Amino acid sequence: MSAQPSSPHHVLVLNCGSSSLKFAILDAISSEEIISGLAERLGSSSPSIKYKYLGKKYLLELTANQAHKEAIDTLVKLINEQNLASNLIAVGHRVVHGGEHFTKSMLIDDAVIKGITQAATLAPLHGHANLLGIASAQAAFKGLPQVAVFDTAFHQTMEKVAYLYALPYKLYTDYGVRRYGFHGTSHYYVASQTAELLDQPIEQSNFISAHLGNGCSVCAIKNGKSVDTSMGLTPLEGLMMGTRSGDIDPGLFNFLTTQLNYDAQQIDDLLNKQSGLLGISELSNDCRTIEEAAVAGNEKAILALEMFCYRLAKQVAAFMVPLQRLDALIFTGGIGENSDIIRDKVITQLAYLGLDCDNGANLAARFGTQGVISSQHASTKAVVMPTNEEWVIARDAAAIAQEL
């Protein structure tokens, strides 16, 4: 007799950016993806939704200026047309900023909305989009529990010595100016998966995880907990990224305003949208394009890659201060999961930490494969671990929904 199929644990995961909305329905237990897609250019003259369902890709044009609410309405229509609603048990929202209020995922109620609204002053663009997404989903899925999963929550175990800026203390107490860190869901996920892969308890594991996508951050994980991370009050601090500068001398602000007449918005654009790999290569923010150009001998592309790796290696080395002992360096995100070139360059600069790179294993680790890429002789392991933030959000949302 065949086994009874267990009842589906489908969760709709929503990730609202300022002008985009990523969505997916996945099974919280198996991680199977039922449908996934991206609404982009929301609020512009040509918003659209592309999605993948049953192995096929589709594109829907939205009407000019339509934004998050209309995108969610369109998504709801699609879900109903395809009969996907009846298996849904919860909606999980990725919320970028949880401030100091939220140390774990929360069932969304009025108090949680208030907390998210307060934290939104620290990240207005993202916070506003997250709140819009929550309001639209609450209206569309009235009976379903809605759960907020915070990008900052995993880092709430950092201590003051790591999270304070050396600024007047009152800026922290009165306005919450401190380092929060982001990509927490990803750092948490890849650390726990790596502990499993290496067959060691996460509570006794010291890892440094490098999430390298369009945004990049490193996290120092001591005995399974985040003790430091490279992003700060906003996702601009730390590593060199696709279009973000990462660390700079704050004295640059004075130079840009007094010498070049920049205003606050122009400085924000410069640091967030025109810098990083794009700024140095003067070519692209896309790592693949830069790697191809570097192979063809483009000097700025070569420099962009060298800088990216040098700054990353420097940050990893700095995190040996809180960790003292390192079990594994983990690579994840689009670049971390795919770029053997960057992994090799970073590991080579960190040989004194006991890391090395097995050429064959490094070349083989791409397109979503996980594995150890250091040799058997390495005292510290290098690991490639594909991230799956959507699954963490789905699992948290399902767990909270089932407690109700």
Ligand code: ADP
């Ligand atoms: P996001 O932060 O938007 O989720 P991703 O995690 O998808 O971004 O990462 C995007 C980055 O991954 C881009 O810079 C892209 O060039 C890079 N990337 C994807 N595939 C490869 C590859 N095969 N080799 C090098 N870089 C890659």
